[in-house]
Structures are given as structure tokens and as C-alpha cells.
Amino acid sequence: MAGREHLTRLTGKPDGPNCDDDDCPNIYATERGTFVVQGHIYNGFTVPQGETLTEIPEHILREAVRALGW
Secondary structure: OOOHHHOEEOOOOOOOOOOOOOOOOEEEEOOOOOEEEEOEEOOOOOOOOOOOOEEOOHHHHHHHHHHHOO
16 A cells, blocks of 8 residues: 555645644545545444545535645
8 A cells, every 4th residue: 555655635734723743634635536535433334345434524625625726
């Protein structure tokens, strides 16, 4: 698995109001045109093996959209 150096961080700047020691919810863009979401584990239902759910606040999605210029 590739490390974070291959990702472009779109949200959660370390000096932002919702971050503490780089452990805040984030969205990263990959070189393949996909996204990696970092957030709190969501246990609302069981997903297929090899998949997971993360829960992120609305402001993180808005920040990612702004970073992409959409």
C-alpha cells in the first residue's frame, strides 16, 4: 500500500480549527483520480469484507469541493 506521500491533501489543514496533531478528518485525492477519506469509524451497518465506512463532518466535504474548484 502506498503512503500518504502519494496523496494530495484537500482538507483538514493542521492549523485548522478541527485538527489536533494531524488526526482530523480529511479527504485526499489520489493519482488515479479517486479519493481517500480519513474519519471516524461508522458502525451503522455491516459492509462487505475489505470495505469500511467513515463518518466525516459536512465542513470537510465543503472544503474538498472548494479545493477542487467545483
